Structures are given as structure tokens and as C-alpha cells.
Amino acid sequence: MGIAAAIGVLSPFPFYYCLWNWPQSWVELCGRGRDPSNVMAHVAHFLKLVQFISLFSVSSFHWPPPLYFWPLFAFGQFLNFRVYQLLGEAGTYYGVRFGKHIPWVTEFPFGVIRDPQYVGSITSLLACLSWVPFQYILLWVLGYVFIMQVESKEDSSTRAKPLL
Numbered sequence: 414m415g416i417a418a419a420i421g422v423l424s425p426f427p428f429y430y431c432l433w434n435w436p437q438s439w440v441e442l443c444g445r446g447r448d449p450s451n452v453m454a455h456v457a458h459f460l461k462l463v464q465f466i467s468l469f470s471v472s473s474f475h476w477p478p479p480l481y482f483w484p485l486f487a488f489g490q491f492l493n494f495r496v497y498q499l500l501g502e503a504g505t506y507y508g509v510r511f512g513k514h515i516p517w518v519t520e521f522p523f524g525v526i527r528d529p530q531y532v533g534s535i536t537s538l539l540a541c542l543s544w545v546p547f548q549y550i551l552l553w554v555l556g557y558v559f560i561m562q563v564e565s566k567e568d569s570s571t572r573a574k575p576l577l
Contacts, residue, residue, distance in 0.1 A: 421467025485540035492533025
């Protein structure tokens with residue numbers, strides 16, 4: 414079960430890596446008339462479900478959670494909600510890589526926290542340490558750190574061109 418759970422935890426990161434580096438291929442795969450950010454969101458939600466099922470398979474739940482759970486989880490979810498609120502689906506799901514114009518955002522948490530969506534997700538994961546074995550949390554966090562590194566190198570010449 415451990416290897417299957419590890420594979421499930423890591424499942425979204427190759428997908429994100431490929432989309433970031435070859436966005437034109439994704440736009441062509443989605444086809445004319447389909448929003449690549451929206452399709453990416455659907456696939457990403459499915460892969461997130463795979464991650465959660467993988468974590469649940471190796472978790473041991475007890476109630477109540479430790480006191481550190483509530484502030485870490487609440488702050489992480491606040492950051493994730495705020496990023497989506499400010500950027501919308503296209504901004505959250507690589508719209509800029511698919512040739513969309515995403516307005517520059519300077520409101521909190523942008524300008525204060527680098528990659529707030531990933532910091533929020535990592536914070537929420539750390540909140541679950543009392544339930545989930547450390548190695549799976551670490552694996553997921555390392556996946557986020559990897560994607561943060563990949564996304565820090567954006568070459569505008571590799572952005573996708575819309576299909577006509």
C-alpha cells in the first residue's frame with residue numbers, strides 16, 4: 414500500500430511539469446473551442462482526488478486533532494481561497510501559459526508571500542501531520558517545492574498560441 418500511496422501523492426506533478434513546459438501541446442490536445450485552463454482544472458481536481466485517496470489509505474484518524482491543526486489548516490485554506498479569489502480559474506490554472514491575459518495582482522498575499530497557493534497547500538498538509546505518516550507529507554511537500562522551482566522559470570516565448 415505504501416508504494417501505491419506514494420505514487421498517488423506524486424501523480425499530479427508530472428502533469429503540471431508537462432503543462433508548464435509544453436503548453437501548446439495541451440492547447441492542441443484540448444482542441445478548438447475548449448478552454449485549456451478549464452480542462453486543466455478538471456484534470457487537476459481528479460488528480461487531487463487521487464492524492465487525497467492515497468493519503469486517506471495510509472492515515473489513522475483520531476479526534477480531536479492537536480491544537481496546531483486549526484490555525485495551520487485555516488491559514489492554508491485562506492491562502493488558497495484568496496489566490497483563487499484574486500486570480501480566478503485562468504490565473505490559478507496556468508492561463509498565462511495558454512496565452513490568456515491575466516492582470517497583475519498586488520493584493521495580499523501576493524507581494525508578501527512567494528507562491529501563496531503552494532504555501533497555503535503546504536501549510537494545510539503540515540496541519541495533518543498527526544494523522545498522516547511524515548514521509549507522505551514530505552513527499553507531497555517536495556512535489557510542491559519542485560513545481561515552485563519549475564514555475565519560477567517562465568519563458569514567455571514558450572507560451573501557447575490560441576487555436577484559430
